[in-house]
Amino acid sequence: MKGALRPLRVGLTGGVGSGKSTVASHFEALGVPVIDADRIARLLVAPGQPALLEVAAYFGDEVMKDGQLDRTVLRQKIFADDHQRRWLERLLHPKIYAAIEQQIAAQSAPYVLVVVPLLLETGRLDLVDRLLVVDVDPTLQIQRVVGREQLESSEVEKMLEAQINRETRLLAADDVLDNSGSPDDLPQKVLKLNQVYLNLAARLG
Numbered sequence: 495m496k497g498a499l500r501p502l503r504v505g506l507t508g509g510v511g512s513g514k515s516t517v518a519s520h521f522e523a524l525g526v527p528v529i530d531a532d533r534i535a536r537l538l539v540a541p542g543q544p545a546l547l548e549v550a551a552y553f554g555d556e557v558m559k560d561g562q563l564d565r566t567v568l569r570q571k572i573f574a575d576d577h578q579r580r581w582l583e584r585l586l587h588p589k590i591y592a593a594i595e596q597q598i599a600a601q602s603a604p605y606v607l608v609v610v611p612l613l614l615e616t617g618r619l620d621l622v623d624r625l626l627v628v629d630v631d632p633t634l635q636i637q638r639v640v641g642r643e644q645l646e647s648s649e650v651e652k653m654l655e656a657q658i659n660r661e662t663r664l665l666a667a668d669d670v671l672d673n674s675g676s677p678d679d680l681p682q683k684v685l686k687l688n689q690v691y692l693n694l695a696a697r698l699g
Contacts, residue, residue, distance in 0.1 A: 502605035502695040505622030511635035513673040520684040604695035627667035
């Protein structure tokens with residue numbers, strides 16, 4: 495019956511620019527199955543998908559470019575207007591979480607990493623057994639996103655305001671990975687956490 499048990503579900507979250515994807519890639523390199531909400535969201539609004547048609551109908555042709563979603567324009571729209579952002583979340587979040595649950599159910603590994611940037615904001619802690627928060631100082635978050643996305647700092651600040659505050663996120667965490675240091679430090683930090691989760695999964699199994 496052991497094989498019928500679901501894997502330990504480790505949720506990974508953090509503010510914009512905290513380095514969630516980089517941390518997840520290190521877990522993936524260790525062979526850990528990674529279920530990424532952002533990847534699922536991109537698939538949901540790929541050309542030909544029903545959700546893309548709904549987005550285009552609601553926001554208009556200006557969010558489309560060569561038959562694909564213009565993410566830059568859409569991002570500007572939703573972070574300038576809370577009503578539009580909430581509409582998009584109501585459309586996509588149920589579909590994203592349904593896909594996440596399906597992917598978890600298909601896994602047989604000891605544990606699975608579920609990467610959801612808005613896990614706390616959407617109140618879906620029930621989806622995971624343990625919460626890992628990737629944490630950096632907000633000033634560093636802004637610097638990273640400005641450099642990566644070529645945005646104005648004011649735009650990034652709006653993105654931060656749309657997310658839960660740092661203190662609340664840290665209070666909810668079972669584990670915190672400080673990602674404010676050198677990228678060279680990450681593999682060892684992830685390796686330690688991987689062992690923690692393997693031990694927990696073994697005990698639960």
